Amino acid sequence: MTFSQFLAMGGFAFYVWSAYGFAAFVVLVNTVQPIIHSRKVWRxxxxxxxxxxxxE
Amino acid sequence: MGEFGGFAGVSRLIKFIHKYGAPKRFYRLAGRLVPWFAGVTALLFVVGLYLGLYWAPPDYQQGDAYRIMFVHVPNAWMSMMAYVIMASFAATGYIWNVRLADMLAKATAPLGASFTLTALVTGSLWGKPMWGTWWVWDARLTSELILFFLYVGYMALQASIDDPRRAAHASAILAIVGVVNIPIIHYSVYWWHTLHQPASLTLTSQPKIYITMLIPLIVMSFAFMFFYFTMLLVRVRSEILVREQRTDWVRKLVGSKQ
Incomplete structure (x- = not known):
């Protein structure tokens, strides 16, 4: 299997990569936001x- | 004997809650656990993505589109599991006045809402090529959407009340009442006619999918579960500091890290 075949996902590229992309985006936001919040709390x-x- | 055993069990449980339920102790414990949980999460995601996107062969009916399952199903499971966890913490905080349980419930809500939103969006992206529609108002999809609104409502209620104890009490009632939606989501595919397929995996019967699909699904499910535990601990640590800021131990901790 070539890399472009892998990316094509048998013709479902848009749906598969959008789904994985959205999930990755949500994971990223949920990782970064609590860290920023924690720094703000410490400050x-x-x-x-x-x-x-x-x-005193 | 049975009754006595049960009583001893309960008193042991209460002792355990008091020991580790002290925010100070839990703050330290969580701090030590976070790097390990984060490492396990990252490893599971790398392995799960490799298995799900590359190693598993295409489905004979759905081609490569079925690979959406490996993000859709774990998020759908976690959306329900996080809700049950949130409601249990909320109930514990409400009944026994355990502050840490209130904080854990509050910290679970945004993560649960995220899982629900991801399940809905990835489901829509799977539905379009397979069913020919982004959305239908059927039982499974509608009850999952209601779950999302329950999380959002819980967070809005928390945010609208300044006093943390009153906020926890009011939102706990919402969380507990909302639990009724969980079995509705689970059984919706059996109770009503729906486009959504029934569960491929149950605890009581043989899996209805091939082992090559089952392994990536399980790995990805554990990845999202560990992700939840990791970020719950990070979130609850901030919450503990804010809620306990007037105590000696937080003042000493902040002072020691100047």
Whole structure:
């Protein structure tokens, strides 16, 4: 099987690759978003702690 | 004896929940588990994609279009499994006031919604070449769409109430009532006439698909399951920090990482 045959997916290329592409996109978003959120949480908590220490 | 055994079991379970249900302890445990779960997830995805897209031969009826099954079915399974897990955590949090269970329920919702959306979209992309239509309002497809709205409703309710405890209580009721939809999804293909095919794989009978299709399907299912566990742990760690930010241990932790 050649690479172009593999990509053609027996004529169903659009449907197969769209399905896998969408699933990959959702997995990617679900991986990146929680990591960004976690960094944001850490930034906020550090800032709050700094402020609390300044007040003391 | 039986009753006593049951009682001892329950008290052991409660002890276990109290030991690992403490957010502080779970935060550390989750932190240690995340890299391992992420590694297993990545490995399963690589193997599953190779087996599903390349190793498995084309279907004699559907050609290569059937390969959509390897992303569609695992996401559909996970959409239902995540809902049952979410409702169980929500109920645990509601009944026994376990804060960690509330957090785990909240962290499951966006992942479950993602699985549901992927199942719907990939199903549509499979339906078009096989049934000749992107969508039909039949029992299986409609009940899966309702599942998506249940997740979205749960998240909207969580977001609309500021007090975390009240948010958890209100949304727990929605989650628990929504469980009724799960058997409807499962049995919809038997109860109503539908375009959707019945399950290819059940626990009680011989699989209705070839072993060459079964192996990639199982590997991809475990890949999405481990993906769920990994991201649940990552999400719940952030949630723990936010909810426990006024406690000594979080202050010390944040202070030690300046």
């Amino acid at each position: 906020t908590l550090r800032r709050d702690l700094d402020r609390a220490e300044e007040e």
